[in-house]
Amino acid sequence: MKSSLVILSAAFGLAAAVPRHNHHAHHAHHQEMKRDATATENVDVFVAGPTVVMYSLNGNIISESDVLEGIKNGTLVWANGAPSLADPSSSIVSSTSSAVAAVSTTFLTSASSSSSASFSSSSVAASSTSASSAQQSATPSASSSSSSGIDSSFPDGEIDCSDFPSDYGALALGYLGLGGWTGIQSPGFGSSRLGMTNIETVTKSKCGGSNCCAEGSYCSYACPAGYQKAHWPTTQGLTGQSVGGLLCKNGKLYKTNPNYNTLCITGSSEVTVLVRNEMSSSAAVCRTDYPGTESETVPVTANPGSVANLTCPDATYYEWTGKTTSAQYYVNPAGVSAEDGCQWGSSANPWGNYAPLNLGVGYSNGAAWLAIFQNAPTTNEKLDFTITIEGDNMNGHCRYKNGQYCSGQNYDSCSSTTGCTVSVSSGTAYFVFSN
Numbered sequence: 252m253k254s255s256l257v258i259l260s261a262a263f264g265l266a267a268a269v270p271r272h273n274h275h276a277h278h279a280h281h282q283e284m285k286r287d288a289t290a291t292e293n294v295d296v297f298v299a300g301p302t303v304v305m306y307s308l309n310g311n312i313i314s315e316s317d318v319l320e321g322i323k324n325g326t327l328v329w330a331n332g333a334p335s336l337a338d339p340s341s342s343i344v345s346s347t348s349s350a351v352a353a354v355s356t357t358f359l360t361s362a363s364s365s366s367s368a369s370f371s372s373s374s375v376a377a378s379s380t381s382a383s384s385a386q387q388s389a390t391p392s393a394s395s396s397s398s399s400g401i402d403s404s405f406p407d408g409e410i411d412c413s414d415f416p417s418d419y420g421a422l423a424l425g426y427l428g429l430g431g432w433t434g435i436q437s438p439g440f441g442s443s444r445l446g447m448t449n450i451e452t453v454t455k456s457k458c459g460g461s462n463c464c465a466e467g468s469y470c471s472y473a474c475p476a477g478y479q480k481a482h483w484p485t486t487q488g489l490t491g492q493s494v495g496g497l498l499c500k501n502g503k504l505y506k507t508n509p510n511y512n513t514l515c516i517t518g519s520s521e522v523t524v525l526v527r528n529e530m531s532s533s534a535a536v537c538r539t540d541y542p543g544t545e546s547e548t549v550p551v552t553a554n555p556g557s558v559a560n561l562t563c564p565d566a567t568y569y570e571w572t573g574k575t576t577s578a579q580y581y582v583n584p585a586g587v588s589a590e591d592g593c594q595w596g597s598s599a600n601p602w603g604n605y606a607p608l609n610l611g612v613g614y615s616n617g618a619a620w621l622a623i624f625q626n627a628p629t630t631n632e633k634l635d636f637t638i639t640i641e642g643d644n645m646n647g648h649c650r651y652k653n654g655q656y657c658s659g660q661n662y663d664s665c666s667s668t669t670g671c672t673v674s675v676s677s678g679t680a681y682f683v684f685s686n
Contacts, residue, residue, distance in 0.1 A: 401475065404512040405497075405504075412464045412499035420515040421472040426590045427548060428455035430463035434471040434544030436494050446489035452544050464499050469507070471496030471543040474515035476551050477560035479568070479578075481511040483542040487571045495543030518562040518578075519614035523679040524621065525560055528553040530636060532585040534684050536561065536610070537593035537603070539579045542569050547581040547604055550593035553684060561682070566615035577613020581606040581626065584635050585684075598630075607632040608651060610682060611672070621680055623651045624670025637685045643678025647671075 401420035410416055415423045415431035423431030435458070439449030453463060464470035474480055483495035484507040497504045497514075506512070518524075528534055536559070538549035553559040566575035583592035583606045596603030607630060611622035621640050625631075633654040640649045649671035650657045657665040658672075673680075 401478065401515055402513060405506055405514050407505045408501075408503045410504045412466070412468075412470070412502055412504055413462050414504075416472070416497070416504065416514060420474060420478070420513065422475060424473055424548065424550070424593075427594055429453070429458050431472070432464060432470045432496070433473050433540045433548040434496070434546060435463055435465075435468050436471070436496070436544060437465065437468045438488075438494060440486075446487055447492070447494060448489045450488055450492050450494060464497075464504070466499055466502065468499050469494050469496040469543075470499060470504070471540055472514065473540075473549045474562075477562055478515035478517055479562045479564060480540075480543075480549075481514055481516040482506055482508045483569065484508075487542065491572070493542030493545060493569075493571065495540065518568075519565045519619065521614060521677055522563055522619035522675050523560070524563040524612055524619060525558045525679065525681050526551070526553040527558045527681045527683045528555055529683060529685045530585055531555050531686075533588070534585055534636075535583045535587055535589040535592040537581040537583070537589070537606070538562070539581075541576065541579070542571070546595055547606070548593055548595075550589035551580075552589050558681075561610070561612055563612050563614050563619050566613060575615065577611055577615075577620065580610040580612065582608045582610060582634060582638070601630065601632040605630050605632070607634040608638070610638075618646075618674040618676045619680060620672060620674055621649070621682070622670055622672040623649055623656060623682075625656070625668060627668070637683075639683045639685070640673050640680060641683055642673075642675050642680030644676040645673050645680065646676070647673035649673045 400418045403419050405416065405419045413430070415421065417423050417431070421431075424433060425431060427433065429435055435453035437451045437453060438447040440447055453465075453468065469484065472480060480495060482497055483493070484498070487494055496507070498507050499505075506514075526534070526536060533555060534553045536551045536553060537547040538551070538561075539545055540548045551559045551561065561580060562578060564576065564578050566577065569576045581592070581603070583602050587602050591600075592602045592606065594603055596605050598605055601607050604626075606626055609622075609624050609626050611620065611624065613620055623638055623640065634651065637650065637652040639652075648658050648660060648662060650662050651671075652662075654667055655665040656667070656670045657663070
């Protein structure tokens with residue numbers, strides 16, 4: 252089924268945090284993914300089906316009549332000119348074929364919006380048996396964002412440290428109590444060649460409201476779904492700690508990575524990784540703020556019946572002492588909000604750093620490596636829903652269900668402790684959340 256998705260406004264993402272000791276486990280998980288992904292099972296082959304035209308506003312599918320009315324009365328406008336659709340006025344077509352096809356994504360915006368998303372064309376696979384399930388599979392491309400200024404160059408030395416840089420794509424997370432930042436680190440310095448010493452992580456209790464990002468601190472931030480933080484200093488922790496964010500110097504904010512002028516960048520362009528939530532409850536997925544405090548504070552909320560983008564970093568995204576990295580996501584129980592689940596928690600609830608399950612996502616050696624594994628040794632808690640990895644050009648099978656991590660052609664090789672991994676060479680992969 253070929254689907255054309257018209258996005259009337261940009262998608263959004265959240266942010267989450269994780270503990271410092273996970274820095275070492277983070278690299279270990281990436282290596283484990285490469286060792287495990289050796290299966291050679293056959294991959295399902297799909298054929299193209301009929302065309303379906305779908306429309307989405309703020310990440311929600313809306314009717315064609317609402318789109319046409321909005322364009323007619325001027326409340327909705329095309330961001331970069333009307334798209335070239337074969338028949339933009341045709342009704343949504345239902346289909347009984349099981350097909351996978353490219354999704355051409357065109358962005359629109361509200362006429363009252365001060366900023367508009369850019370045109371993007373992406374290859375997003377969608378496996379569907381009806382038009383309604385095709386809607387769940389569609390997604391905005393990674394070049395869209397509800398956060399203003401996502402592609403704007405950040406001006407060094409112009410923004411006060413007390414002003415969170417929302418106008419440059421960063422997402423403010425007020426519920427963390429750090430002035431919108433995902434984490435703040437105040438390091439001492441040893442030799443610039445050897446690394447930073449005496450790195451102090453600023454807590455909510457030590458934060459002075461909007462003045463959390465104090466002189467000499469590195470102030471980390473979240474980016475919209477599909478994007479990731481672009482700034483961290485060249486010099487990192489002397490004993491392996493990571494440090495990330497903008498530098499507060501002489502009362503102003505400065506970029507720390509000379510390779511990027513923007514605050515946020517996309518992940519790998521080779522494989523798109525999405526969460527598809529088929530449950531009736533939302534699910535909070537929290538990425539480790541890395542490099543940085545390494546807490547699970549970078550959030551993405553997967554709403555019922557929709558998809559959300561999990562940024563897939565290239566292995567060279569962040570390197571220190573010769574080690575490459577992948578992203579680690581914490582998956583909270585169904586219904587737990589990002590505000591509760593994407594921050595440091597306690598053993599009283601299976602949330603945050605005590606979330607039952609982790610997802611590993613990273614691109615290296617010509618493939619995306621996707622893993623599902625227990626959040627061990629932190630907790631033995633079991634997640635209350637099923638996660639299955641599906642996608643294009645996938646090598647291996649992996650599913651978590653009822654406390655078991657299962658691989659094999661028929662998910663018949665299971666363990667209650669050992670996770671599973673697949674590799675995806677190109678196209679789109681889904682972590683499917685279901686009851």
